[in-house]
Structure formats: C-alpha cells, structure tokens
Amino acid sequence: MWAKGDKASVLDEDINGVVVAVNGAQITIETEDGFIMNFNANELLKMHETSNLMDAIKRIDIDKISKEKTIPAPRSFVKQKKDKKEIGVPEFDLHIEKLVPNKRGMSNYDILTLQADTAKRHIEFAIKNRIPKIVFIHGVGEGVLKAELDFLLGRYDNVSFQDANYQKYGLGATEVYFKQSGK
Incomplete structure (x- = not known):
C-alpha cells in the first residue's frame, strides 16, 4: 500500500x-x-x-x-400472546402517592387505613360487577400492606388470591380471583 x-x-x-x-x-x-x-x-x-x-x-x-452507514435491521423479538382472560385486567396501585396528592400530616396508621379501605372498595366493586380478576399493586417494602391485604381478602368467600406475575410486577403485586356464583 x-x-x-x-x-x-x-x-x-x-x-x-x-x-x-x-x-x-x-x-x-x-x-x-x-x-x-x-x-x-x-x-x-x-x-x-x-x-x-x-x-x-x-x-x-x-x-x-x-x-x-446502513442501519442494521432490528432484531425480531417473539411477542407474548395474551390469553383472552388477560385482556383488560384492572390494576389498582395502592401506593399512597397514587391515592392522595400529599401525604404530609398522615400517620402510618392513617396511610394503611386509607390503602385498606381503597382495596376493600375495589373488591366490593369487582364482586358487584362480576369482574373475574383484579390486580393490586402494593409494592415490596416491609410487607405490612401485603399482610393487611391478605387478611382483608381472607375474609371474603369465593375469593382466591396469589402473587401476581413476577415478570410483569415483580414481588409487589397480588392477583385476586372472584369465583362467580350461578345467579
């Protein structure tokens, strides 16, 4: 050369x-x-x-x-197909920042009570409107809200619950299933 x-x-x-x-x-x-x-x-x-x-x-x-200079073609990813059951599952975030504009002045007891009352309202609404499944996003934290949510859900008949999809929510969510009666 x-x-x-x-x-x-x-x-x-x-x-x-x-x-x-x-x-x-x-x-x-x-x-x-x-x-x-x-x-x-x-x-x-x-x-x-x-x-x-x-x-x-x-x-x-x-x-x-x-x-x-040519832009390489993007890699193709296999898209997950959603089950028809998965379409339109309501998700409710129980983090206090999502429930009130300002938590200043609220004690931990007030915060937990508001979160539990909000969850109870959503559960009652789902039962009344025959919604088969909902998801509560509670976060990981110290587990106080999750324990309260588990206690609340345990008081209902025809309700089962489990940890939500780990890939989508991590450890901070619970799926709630409502068994419909034949009314």
Whole structure:
C-alpha cells in the first residue's frame, strides 16, 4: 500500500512528509522540515498529488461507505400472546402517592387505613360487577400492606388470591380471583 516517494500526512498531528522507507507496517517519512520520523501505517494518511476536488471525490468508494452507514435491521423479538382472560385486567396501585396528592400530616396508621379501605372498595366493586380478576399493586417494602391485604381478602368467600406475575410486577403485586356464583 505504501511505497517510497508517497506523500503522507500524520493523522493526529500537523505533520506532512514523503515516505523514505517502508518496513512492514513501519513507515519512515521525511517531514517538510527535514526531520526523519517513524510511524505505524495506521497513523498515516496517503496524500495524492492532485488538489483537484473532482479527482478526490472519484477516489471515494461510495458502495463501501453506504454499507458502513446502513442501519442494521432490528432484531425480531417473539411477542407474548395474551390469553383472552388477560385482556383488560384492572390494576389498582395502592401506593399512597397514587391515592392522595400529599401525604404530609398522615400517620402510618392513617396511610394503611386509607390503602385498606381503597382495596376493600375495589373488591366490593369487582364482586358487584362480576369482574373475574383484579390486580393490586402494593409494592415490596416491609410487607405490612401485603399482610393487611391478605387478611382483608381472607375474609371474603369465593375469593382466591396469589402473587401476581413476577415478570410483569415483580414481588409487589397480588392477583385476586372472584369465583362467580350461578345467579
């Protein structure tokens, strides 16, 4: 690629010169100021004799550049198919930040009572409207709200509950199923 007599420019410095020796990837150049310097081939840029812009443009390999610039096709992911039962499952977030605009001045007891009352209202609504399944998002925390929710759900007949889908909710949610009577 490099030959004795080629004009070269150093990539990261303002140094130009003429190649005086080629030893594999080691190129020796004589700078315009008369100094002899050694560089690796990847540190140099070959300069062409002509300053004609059209000649420089013709040397550009457009196909090579367009291949480098093409955006790779996105990887295809297998989408999970939802069961018809999963469509439209109501989710209720019981975090206090979602229930009141400002919790300032509320004790822990007040917060837990509000969360339990909210859960009870949603349970009653689901039973009344024959909704087969709901999800309560309670978070992980110290487990106080989850324990209160478990106690509340245990007081209802025809209600079963379990931890919600771990992939979707992590450990901080409970699925509640309502067994419908034949009324």
